[in-house]
Amino acid sequence: MPEANRRxxxxxxxxxxxxxxxxxxxxxxxxxxxxxxxxxxxxxxxxDPTIRTWMNDSPGYLxxxxxxxxxxxxxxGEVVETKSDRYRLGDLVFGMTGWQEYAIADEADxxxxxxxxxxxxxxxxxxxxxxxxxxxxGLLDVGALQEKDTVVVSGAAGATGSTVGQIAKLKxxxxxxxxxGGPEKCAYVVDELGFDGAVDYRAPSLGARxxxxxxxxxxxxxDNVGGTxxxxxxxxxxxxxxxxxxxxxxxxxxxxxxxxxxxYVNLIRRRGRMEGFIILDYASRFPQAQREIFAWLLExxxxxxxxxxxxxxxxxxxxxxxxTGGNTGKVVVKL
Amino acid sequence: MPEANRRxxxxxxxxxxxxxxxxxxxxxxxxxxxxxxxxxxxxxxxxDPTIRTWMNDSPGYLxxxxxxxxxxxxxxGEVVETKSDRYRLGDLVFGMTGWQEYAIADEADxxxxxxxxxxxxxxxxxxxxxxxxxxxxGLLDVGALQEKDTVVVSGAAGATGSTVGQIAKLKxxxxxxxxxGGPEKCAYVVDELGFDGAVDYRAPSLGARxxxxxxxxxxxxxDNVGGTxxxxxxxxxxxxxxxxxxxxxxxxxxxxxxxxxxxYVNLIRRRGRMEGFIILDYASRFPQAQREIFAWLLExxxxxxxxxxxxxxxxxxxxxxxxTGGNTGKVVVKL
Numbered sequence: 108m109p110e111a112n113r114r115x116x117x118x119x120x121x122x123x124x125x126x127x128x129x130x131x132x133x134x135x136x137x138x139x140x141x142x143x144x145x146x147x148x149x150x151x152x153x154x155d156p157t158i159r160t161w162m163n164d165s166p167g168y169l170x171x172x173x174x175x176x177x178x179x180x181x182x183x184g185e186v187v188e189t190k191s192d193r194y195r196l197g198d199l200v201f202g203m204t205g206w207q208e209y210a211i212a213d214e215a216d217x218x219x220x221x222x223x224x225x226x227x228x229x230x231x232x233x234x235x236x237x238x239x240x241x242x243x244x245g246l247l248d249v250g251a252l253q254e255k256d257t258v259v260v261s262g263a264a265g266a267t268g269s270t271v272g273q274i275a276k277l278k279x280x281x282x283x284x285x286x287x288g289g290p291e292k293c294a295y296v297v298d299e300l301g302f303d304g305a306v307d308y309r310a311p312s313l314g315a316r317x318x319x320x321x322x323x324x325x326x327x328x329x330d331n332v333g334g335t336x337x338x339x340x341x342x343x344x345x346x347x348x349x350x351x352x353x354x355x356x357x358x359x360x361x362x363x364x365x366x367x368x369x370x371y372v373n374l375i376r377r378r379g380r381m382e383g384f385i386i387l388d389y390a391s392r393f394p395q396a397q398r399e400i401f402a403w404l405l406e407x408x409x410x411x412x413x414x415x416x417x418x419x420x421x422x423x424x425x426x427x428x429x430x431t432g433g434n435t436g437k438v439v440v441k442l
Numbered sequence: 443m444p445e446a447n448r449r450x451x452x453x454x455x456x457x458x459x460x461x462x463x464x465x466x467x468x469x470x471x472x473x474x475x476x477x478x479x480x481x482x483x484x485x486x487x488x489x490d491p492t493i494r495t496w497m498n499d500s501p502g503y504l505x506x507x508x509x510x511x512x513x514x515x516x517x518x519g520e521v522v523e524t525k526s527d528r529y530r531l532g533d534l535v536f537g538m539t540g541w542q543e544y545a546i547a548d549e550a551d552x553x554x555x556x557x558x559x560x561x562x563x564x565x566x567x568x569x570x571x572x573x574x575x576x577x578x579x580g581l582l583d584v585g586a587l588q589e590k591d592t593v594v595v596s597g598a599a600g601a602t603g604s605t606v607g608q609i610a611k612l613k614x615x616x617x618x619x620x621x622x623g624g625p626e627k628c629a630y631v632v633d634e635l636g637f638d639g640a641v642d643y644r645a646p647s648l649g650a651r652x653x654x655x656x657x658x659x660x661x662x663x664x665d666n667v668g669g670t671x672x673x674x675x676x677x678x679x680x681x682x683x684x685x686x687x688x689x690x691x692x693x694x695x696x697x698x699x700x701x702x703x704x705x706y707v708n709l710i711r712r713r714g715r716m717e718g719f720i721i722l723d724y725a726s727r728f729p730q731a732q733r734e735i736f737a738w739l740l741e742x743x744x745x746x747x748x749x750x751x752x753x754x755x756x757x758x759x760x761x762x763x764x765x766t767g768g769n770t771g772k773v774v775v776k777l
Contacts, residue, residue: 367706
């Protein structure tokens with residue numbers, strides 16, 4: 108086993124997209140597990156938009172990543188040395204590994220959890236990790252999906268959006284429309300994922316095309332992007348419609364304030380609701396969601412796609428993919 | 443009884459504030475009640491911001507007022523001629539009278555209701571009409587007020603806002619802060635209405651002063667105005683805070699789109715909710731609210747103020763007062 112631990116640390120707070128000034132690849136000594144701990148060799152990293160928000164020096168639901176600290180990130184690794192009864196050699200565990208080759212699993216804080224047998228790590232990071240959980244609880248709990256609802260989801264070809272739309276269909280939505288960038292992603296959403304329709308936000312007249320697809324208005328809009336797409340959806344909210352605020356990709360790299368959604372006024376006349384959530388609040392209910400998702404997976408009812416980027420050193424570019432729309436499905440870095 | 447009915451009709455759709463081109467005073471023949479109807483001599487009009495929205499040619503929760511039609515408005519009048527068992531001579535009835543001297547009460551549609559004995563019309567228009575009902579259900583139902591909450595309300599010296607703050611105190615809020623325009627209104631809100639604090643939105647650094655008053659954040663923000671005040675409150679939302687969208691005075695007279703609240707992103711990290719409502723949806727529950735409000739009134743626990751403008755012909759200026767902030771309390775036109 109190598110004595111070194113390559114890790115990517117925050118060198119400077121980014122303005123806009125992450126670039127070579129933002130991060131630095133360091134080589135540190137491999138950490139030693141203490142009693143009650145295990146050494147985990149990281150093999151896959153979960154690349155999520157929220158990582159970009161942690162790089163800013165502004166208070167969020169977690170503290171900012173410190174300058175010089177390893178980039179905070181979910182990941183999966185294999186237990187390669189153990190001083191804990193909880194972790195056996197060869198176990199695959201999921202947790203906040205960070206962007207590095209080796210991490211420590213500590214039985215005391217239970218922050219690293221074994222993943223179910225038979226699941227490959229990219230699928231686990233996608234459906235059983237943040238994206239799958241976010242899709243499930245955001246749609247069903249925050250969005251309070253009802254049978255026969257018309258559901259619209261942005262970032263529909265992304266990891267969260269693609270699962271939101273499929274769960275909506277599985278739970279009885281009458282119509283599911285995805286918003287995605289470009290004709291290929293739109294075709295993917297309809298042909299592969301089984302959405303009823305898709306709208307390309309890069310083409311003109313988004314509002315008119317969305318209205319064509321949802322003439323009776325939108326009951327649940329699951330928002331992964333914010334910005335003008337959120338504003339357009341607000342204008343077409345059905346009576347008592349719900350907007351699930353999951354993310355605001357349009358704002359994460361912005362160097363100037365992104366205009367707010369002026370059509371929020373529509374929430375008044377449509378008696379609508381716009382609600383945000385942080386998926387970590389639902390942690391105690393993850394097992395319930397994971398059981399249902401696992402069953403759908405075994406029955407072949409849930410499609411998923413992972414976009415694999417090879418090499419720890421490419422993690423920053425992998426993160427940028429989320430903002431340029433260069434991915435279809437869950438972005439995972441394979442070490 | 444005069445044979446004429448003076449009425450104010452919509453002459454042209456306004457751009458910005460209502461002016462002399464917007465409305466026209468007409469003299470029509472007094473209407474004749476048919477069997478099942480009564481003739482009502484209007485004595486007070488309820489002047490509400492929503493009237494301004496009905497003048498626009500855009501779909502709302504009610505259709506726009508037609509060009510040449512009487513201005514739609516709540517009001518109270520006395521039954522002066524009756525062909526209905528439901529309405530007795532001398533009864534005071536509340537309903538959508540419109541800006542005119544005479545209106546028809548029709549027993550079939552029950553749109554005109556007797557007001558409780560012993561209530562003078564301005565008080566009834568304020569506390570038992572749209573403002574009182576909006577304050578009650580907006581705060582308790584949409585805002586889901588909890589004991590110990592910190593509550594902030596804008597338009598705090600206005601009819602709805604002043605009642606919101608007082609009901610919040612009566613229902614156990616630990617702190618109630620009003621936002622109002624100018625030192626006099628701020629003093630009124632604290633000294634007369636018993637709010638715990640007030641912030642003048644016309645003075646600089648609204649955000650910092652609001653934070654001083656609510657260092658632990660805002661649990662319920664009752665928004666009567668929209669615009670930058672809403673955006674400032676969003677930035678200071680407490681965990682699981684609720685924003686009640688009641689109105690958007692800042693936008694009603696705007697001739698260009700009002701910027702949306704960019705801080706809506708805070709709803710995500712604070713797990714917040716922003717919800718709109720239309721008080722007419724609660725009509726079946728008005729009696730419940732009116733009983734509780736009547737009890738508070740009898741016990742001297744609910745202060746109220748009416749700003750009386752004399753003369754039907756001054757109704758347009760009375761409406762504009764709501765947007766210039768020239769009123770303290772409920773604006774009522776006395777005929």
